Amino acid sequence: MTVTRGFHGRRRDSDARLPPGQHLTPDFPVLSAGPTPLVPRDDWELIVATEDGTRHGWTWAELMALPSEDVTVDIHCVTSWSKLDTDWRGVSLDTVLADVDTAADFAMVHSHGGYTTNLPLEDLLDGRAWIAYEYDGDELAPEHGGPARLLVPHLYLWKSAKWVREIELMLDDAPGFWEQLGYHDYGDPWREQRYQGD
Amino acid sequence: MNNESAADAAFDGNVMAGPLSEVFAVDITTAQGRCRGCGTTSVIATLRVYGPDPGLVGRCPGCDDVLVRIVRTPDAVWLDLAGLTSLRVAVPAGVAGVPASSGGDA
Numbered sequence: 001m002t003v004t005r006g007f008h009g010r011r012r013d014s015d016a017r018l019p020p021g022q023h024l025t026p027d028f029p030v031l032s033a034g035p036t037p038l039v040p041r042d043d044w045e046l047i048v049a050t051e052d053g054t055r056h057g058w059t060w061a062e063l064m065a066l067p068s069e070d071v072t073v074d075i076h077c078v079t080s081w082s083k084l085d086t087d088w089r090g091v092s093l094d095t096v097l098a099d100v101d102t103a104a105d106f107a108m109v110h111s112h113g114g115y116t117t118n119l120p121l122e123d124l125l126d127g128r129a130w131i132a133y134e135y136d137g138d139e140l141a142p143e144h145g146g147p148a149r150l151l152v153p154h155l156y157l158w159k160s161a162k163w164v165r166e167i168e169l170m171l172d173d174a175p176g177f178w179e180q181l182g183y184h185d186y187g188d189p190w191r192e193q194r195y196q197g198d
Numbered sequence: 199m200n201n202e203s204a205a206d207a208a209f210d211g212n213v214m215a216g217p218l219s220e221v222f223a224v225d226i227t228t229a230q231g232r233c234r235g236c237g238t239t240s241v242i243a244t245l246r247v248y249g250p251d252p253g254l255v256g257r258c259p260g261c262d263d264v265l266v267r268i269v270r271t272p273d274a275v276w277l278d279l280a281g282l283t284s285l286r287v288a289v290p291a292g293v294a295g296v297p298a299s300s301g302g303d304a
Protein backbone atom coordinates (compact mmCIF):
# COMPACT_ATOMS: atom_id res chain seq x y z
CA MET A 1 0.00 0.00 0.00
CA THR A 2 1.30 3.45 -0.87
CA VAL A 3 0.01 6.55 0.86
CA THR A 4 1.11 9.92 -0.48
CA ARG A 5 0.45 13.14 1.34
CA GLY A 6 0.35 16.62 -0.04
CA PHE A 7 0.59 17.83 -3.58
CA HIS A 8 2.29 15.99 -6.39
CA GLY A 9 4.19 18.40 -8.45
CA ARG A 10 7.23 19.80 -10.05
CA ARG A 11 9.54 22.18 -8.34
CA ARG A 12 7.39 25.24 -8.93
CA ASP A 13 4.77 23.65 -6.74
CA SER A 14 7.17 23.35 -3.83
CA ASP A 15 6.37 26.80 -2.44
CA ALA A 16 2.77 25.77 -1.98
CA ARG A 17 3.99 22.77 -0.01
CA LEU A 18 6.15 24.85 2.33
CA PRO A 19 4.50 25.93 5.58
CA PRO A 20 5.07 29.56 6.63
CA GLY A 21 8.62 30.38 7.72
CA GLN A 22 10.10 27.16 6.31
CA HIS A 23 12.80 26.63 3.67
CA LEU A 24 13.69 23.53 1.66
CA THR A 25 16.76 21.45 2.43
CA PRO A 26 18.16 18.61 0.33
CA ASP A 27 19.89 17.21 3.44
CA PHE A 28 18.47 15.41 6.43
CA PRO A 29 19.89 17.39 9.36
CA VAL A 30 20.33 15.50 12.62
CA LEU A 31 19.13 17.28 15.75
CA SER A 32 19.95 15.60 19.01
CA ALA A 33 19.24 16.26 22.67
CA GLY A 34 21.55 13.51 23.89
CA PRO A 35 23.77 10.58 22.99
CA THR A 36 22.43 8.37 20.19
CA PRO A 37 21.10 5.17 21.82
CA LEU A 38 22.11 1.96 20.09
CA VAL A 39 19.21 -0.44 20.60
CA PRO A 40 19.70 -4.01 19.30
CA ARG A 41 16.67 -5.35 17.46
CA ASP A 42 16.81 -8.50 19.60
CA ASP A 43 16.18 -6.35 22.68
CA TRP A 44 13.74 -3.96 21.02
CA GLU A 45 10.16 -3.84 22.25
CA LEU A 46 7.30 -1.43 21.70
CA ILE A 47 4.97 -0.93 24.65
CA VAL A 48 1.52 0.63 24.57
CA ALA A 49 0.38 1.39 28.12
CA THR A 50 -3.23 2.37 28.69
CA GLU A 51 -4.68 4.61 31.37
CA ASP A 52 -5.70 1.62 33.52
CA GLY A 53 -2.19 0.18 33.55
CA THR A 54 -2.70 -2.46 30.87
CA ARG A 55 0.49 -3.00 28.87
CA HIS A 56 0.55 -4.28 25.30
CA GLY A 57 3.93 -5.27 23.86
CA TRP A 58 5.43 -6.06 20.46
CA THR A 59 8.87 -7.52 19.90
CA TRP A 60 10.78 -6.62 16.74
CA ALA A 61 9.64 -9.85 15.10
CA GLU A 62 6.04 -9.13 16.07
CA LEU A 63 6.27 -5.62 14.62
CA MET A 64 7.69 -7.01 11.39
CA ALA A 65 4.78 -9.46 11.21
CA LEU A 66 2.27 -6.60 11.15
CA PRO A 67 1.18 -5.20 7.76
CA SER A 68 3.51 -2.39 6.69
CA GLU A 69 2.90 0.67 4.54
CA ASP A 70 5.17 2.63 2.22
CA VAL A 71 4.55 6.32 2.76
CA THR A 72 5.87 9.40 0.95
CA VAL A 73 5.49 12.53 3.05
CA ASP A 74 6.81 16.05 3.52
CA ILE A 75 8.52 16.68 6.88
CA HIS A 76 8.91 20.01 8.65
CA CYS A 77 11.39 20.76 11.44
CA VAL A 78 10.69 23.58 13.89
CA THR A 79 14.21 24.90 13.21
CA SER A 80 12.72 25.93 9.82
CA TRP A 81 13.91 23.30 7.36
CA SER A 82 11.49 21.19 5.37
CA LYS A 83 12.12 18.17 3.21
CA LEU A 84 9.67 17.06 0.53
CA ASP A 85 8.75 13.57 -0.65
CA THR A 86 10.58 11.57 2.00
CA ASP A 87 10.09 7.82 1.66
CA TRP A 88 9.45 5.65 4.69
CA ARG A 89 8.21 2.20 5.55
CA GLY A 90 6.47 1.45 8.78
CA VAL A 91 3.41 0.17 10.57
CA SER A 92 0.43 2.47 10.89
CA LEU A 93 -0.54 3.36 14.45
CA ASP A 94 -4.08 2.40 13.39
CA THR A 95 -2.77 -1.16 13.12
CA VAL A 96 -0.77 -1.02 16.36
CA LEU A 97 -3.66 0.44 18.35
CA ALA A 98 -6.46 -1.58 16.69
CA ASP A 99 -6.97 -3.95 19.62
CA VAL A 100 -6.06 -1.52 22.39
CA ASP A 101 -9.06 -0.62 24.53
CA THR A 102 -8.74 2.93 25.84
CA ALA A 103 -10.70 6.03 26.75
CA ALA A 104 -7.59 8.19 26.53
CA ASP A 105 -7.49 11.45 24.58
CA PHE A 106 -3.73 12.01 24.78
CA ALA A 107 -0.48 10.13 24.34
CA MET A 108 3.00 10.57 25.78
CA VAL A 109 5.62 8.99 23.55
CA HIS A 110 8.74 7.77 25.38
CA SER A 111 12.09 7.16 23.73
CA HIS A 112 15.27 5.33 24.64
CA GLY A 113 17.54 7.98 26.15
CA GLY A 114 14.72 9.67 28.07
CA TYR A 115 13.13 11.89 25.40
CA THR A 116 9.36 12.40 25.55
CA THR A 117 6.75 14.19 23.46
CA ASN A 118 2.98 14.55 23.85
CA LEU A 119 0.22 14.45 21.24
CA PRO A 120 -3.56 14.15 21.11
CA LEU A 121 -4.35 10.48 20.52
CA GLU A 122 -6.46 11.37 17.47
CA ASP A 123 -3.33 12.70 15.75
CA LEU A 124 -1.85 9.19 15.91
CA LEU A 125 -4.90 7.71 14.15
CA ASP A 126 -6.66 7.82 10.76
CA GLY A 127 -3.58 7.09 8.65
CA ARG A 128 -1.55 10.01 9.98
CA ALA A 129 1.14 8.30 12.10
CA TRP A 130 3.47 5.32 11.80
CA ILE A 131 6.13 3.35 13.64
CA ALA A 132 8.74 3.82 10.90
CA TYR A 133 11.69 1.47 10.50
CA GLU A 134 12.94 2.15 6.96
CA TYR A 135 13.97 5.42 5.36
CA ASP A 136 14.65 5.81 1.63
CA GLY A 137 14.75 2.04 1.17
CA ASP A 138 17.26 1.33 3.93
CA GLU A 139 17.07 0.35 7.57
CA LEU A 140 16.48 3.46 9.64
CA ALA A 141 19.91 4.65 10.82
CA PRO A 142 20.46 5.19 14.56
CA GLU A 143 21.06 8.93 14.13
CA HIS A 144 17.61 9.22 12.51
CA GLY A 145 15.93 7.19 15.23
CA GLY A 146 16.53 3.56 14.30
CA PRO A 147 15.67 0.82 14.85
CA ALA A 148 12.26 2.54 14.85
CA ARG A 149 10.83 6.00 15.34
CA LEU A 150 7.46 7.62 15.42
CA LEU A 151 6.51 9.42 12.19
CA VAL A 152 3.80 12.07 12.48
CA PRO A 153 4.51 14.26 9.46
CA HIS A 154 1.58 16.65 9.84
CA LEU A 155 3.20 18.08 13.00
CA TYR A 156 6.67 19.57 13.50
CA LEU A 157 9.30 16.85 13.50
CA TRP A 158 10.08 17.04 17.23
CA LYS A 159 6.76 15.18 17.67
CA SER A 160 8.13 12.29 15.54
CA ALA A 161 10.10 10.83 18.44
CA LYS A 162 13.26 8.94 17.53
CA TRP A 163 14.11 5.60 19.24
CA VAL A 164 10.49 5.08 20.30
CA ARG A 165 9.96 2.52 23.06
CA GLU A 166 6.58 3.29 24.67
CA ILE A 167 3.31 5.03 23.90
CA GLU A 168 1.61 5.96 27.16
CA LEU A 169 -2.09 6.66 26.72
CA MET A 170 -3.42 9.35 29.06
CA LEU A 171 -6.78 10.83 29.99
CA ASP A 172 -5.19 14.27 30.50
CA ASP A 173 -2.55 16.10 28.51
CA ALA A 174 0.96 16.62 29.90
CA PRO A 175 3.97 18.33 28.33
CA GLY A 176 6.91 16.40 26.92
CA PHE A 177 10.63 17.23 26.78
CA TRP A 178 10.48 20.34 24.57
CA GLU A 179 6.85 21.18 25.34
CA GLN A 180 7.95 21.81 28.97
CA LEU A 181 10.48 24.39 27.84
CA GLY A 182 8.76 26.89 25.61
CA TYR A 183 7.76 24.84 22.57
CA HIS A 184 4.15 24.62 21.46
CA ASP A 185 1.95 21.89 22.90
CA TYR A 186 0.57 20.87 19.48
CA GLY A 187 3.07 22.04 16.84
CA ASP A 188 1.10 22.45 13.60
CA PRO A 189 3.56 23.76 10.97
CA TRP A 190 0.76 25.22 8.82
CA ARG A 191 -0.31 27.42 11.75
CA GLU A 192 3.37 28.02 12.62
CA GLN A 193 2.89 26.75 16.17
CA ARG A 194 6.57 26.77 17.15
CA TYR A 195 6.47 28.26 20.65
CA GLN A 196 3.97 28.55 23.47
CA GLY A 197 1.56 31.33 22.62
CA ASP A 198 1.94 30.95 18.84
CA MET B 199 21.57 4.96 31.09
CA ASN B 200 22.78 1.62 29.87
CA ASN B 201 22.90 2.26 26.13
CA GLU B 202 26.17 2.88 24.37
CA SER B 203 26.59 6.18 22.65
CA ALA B 204 27.14 6.36 18.91
CA ALA B 205 27.92 10.05 18.93
CA ASP B 206 29.20 12.36 21.62
CA ALA B 207 28.12 15.90 22.35
CA ALA B 208 28.81 18.58 19.79
CA PHE B 209 29.66 21.23 22.39
CA ASP B 210 30.80 21.84 25.94
CA GLY B 211 29.09 24.11 28.46
CA ASN B 212 30.81 27.26 27.19
CA VAL B 213 28.21 27.33 24.42
CA MET B 214 25.59 28.16 27.08
CA ALA B 215 27.39 31.37 28.13
CA GLY B 216 25.43 33.57 25.70
CA PRO B 217 21.86 32.74 26.67
CA LEU B 218 22.78 32.45 30.36
CA SER B 219 24.28 35.94 30.28
CA GLU B 220 20.84 37.20 29.29
CA VAL B 221 19.46 35.84 32.57
CA PHE B 222 22.23 36.07 35.19
CA ALA B 223 24.51 38.91 36.19
CA VAL B 224 27.40 36.52 36.80
CA ASP B 225 29.01 33.98 34.46
CA ILE B 226 27.22 30.75 35.33
CA THR B 227 29.53 28.65 33.13
CA THR B 228 32.19 28.91 35.88
CA ALA B 229 29.73 27.77 38.59
CA GLN B 230 29.76 24.24 40.01
CA GLY B 231 26.58 22.19 39.65
CA ARG B 232 25.78 18.99 41.55
CA CYS B 233 23.91 16.26 39.65
CA ARG B 234 20.61 15.18 41.23
CA GLY B 235 21.04 11.73 39.70
CA CYS B 236 24.57 10.67 40.62
CA GLY B 237 26.00 13.43 42.80
CA THR B 238 28.85 14.34 40.49
CA THR B 239 29.89 17.97 40.81
CA SER B 240 30.86 19.63 37.52
CA VAL B 241 31.83 23.08 36.37
CA ILE B 242 29.04 24.07 33.97
CA ALA B 243 31.56 24.83 31.20
CA THR B 244 32.64 21.16 31.24
CA LEU B 245 29.17 19.68 30.62
CA ARG B 246 28.51 17.73 27.44
CA VAL B 247 26.08 19.94 25.57
CA TYR B 248 23.79 18.84 22.73
CA GLY B 249 22.04 21.20 20.35
CA PRO B 250 21.95 24.07 19.70
CA ASP B 251 18.45 23.40 18.28
CA PRO B 252 15.66 22.94 19.31
CA GLY B 253 17.53 23.85 22.54
CA LEU B 254 20.77 23.40 24.44
CA VAL B 255 20.86 20.26 26.59
CA GLY B 256 23.74 20.00 29.09
CA ARG B 257 24.35 16.49 30.41
CA CYS B 258 26.24 15.16 33.43
CA PRO B 259 29.71 13.78 32.59
CA GLY B 260 29.11 11.15 35.28
CA CYS B 261 25.73 9.68 34.29
CA ASP B 262 24.45 11.46 31.12
CA ASP B 263 21.39 12.81 32.96
CA VAL B 264 20.07 16.18 31.82
CA LEU B 265 21.38 18.91 34.16
CA VAL B 266 20.61 22.11 32.25
CA ARG B 267 18.24 22.90 29.39
CA ILE B 268 18.01 26.26 27.67
CA VAL B 269 15.57 27.27 24.95
CA ARG B 270 15.82 30.70 23.38
CA THR B 271 12.49 31.71 21.84
CA PRO B 272 12.08 35.03 20.01
CA ASP B 273 11.07 36.82 23.20
CA ALA B 274 12.21 34.65 26.14
CA VAL B 275 14.88 32.43 27.60
CA TRP B 276 13.49 29.19 29.07
CA LEU B 277 15.79 27.64 31.65
CA ASP B 278 15.52 24.24 33.35
CA LEU B 279 17.95 23.51 36.18
CA ALA B 280 15.89 20.70 37.75
CA GLY B 281 18.66 18.16 37.17
CA LEU B 282 20.86 20.02 39.66
CA THR B 283 20.56 19.78 43.44
CA SER B 284 22.72 22.89 43.82
CA LEU B 285 24.65 25.48 41.90
CA ARG B 286 27.70 27.00 43.61
CA VAL B 287 28.50 30.44 42.29
CA ALA B 288 31.77 31.97 43.59
CA VAL B 289 31.51 35.63 44.63
CA PRO B 290 34.13 38.02 46.06
CA ALA B 291 34.46 37.35 49.81
CA GLY B 292 32.69 39.74 52.14
CA VAL B 293 31.21 41.95 49.46
CA ALA B 294 27.56 41.22 50.07
CA GLY B 295 25.30 39.31 52.44
CA VAL B 296 26.84 38.06 55.67
CA PRO B 297 30.19 39.77 56.39
CA ALA B 298 33.25 37.58 56.84
CA SER B 299 33.45 38.66 60.52
CA SER B 300 30.43 40.13 62.26
CA GLY B 301 30.95 43.32 64.21
CA GLY B 302 27.81 42.89 66.32
CA ASP B 303 27.10 46.61 66.56
CA ALA B 304 24.31 46.81 64.00
Ligand SMILES: [Zn+2]
Nearest residue numbers: 233236258261
Ligand atom coordinates in the same frame (compact mmCIF):
# COMPACT_ATOMS: atom_id res chain seq x y z
ZN1 LIG C 1 25.10 12.59 37.09
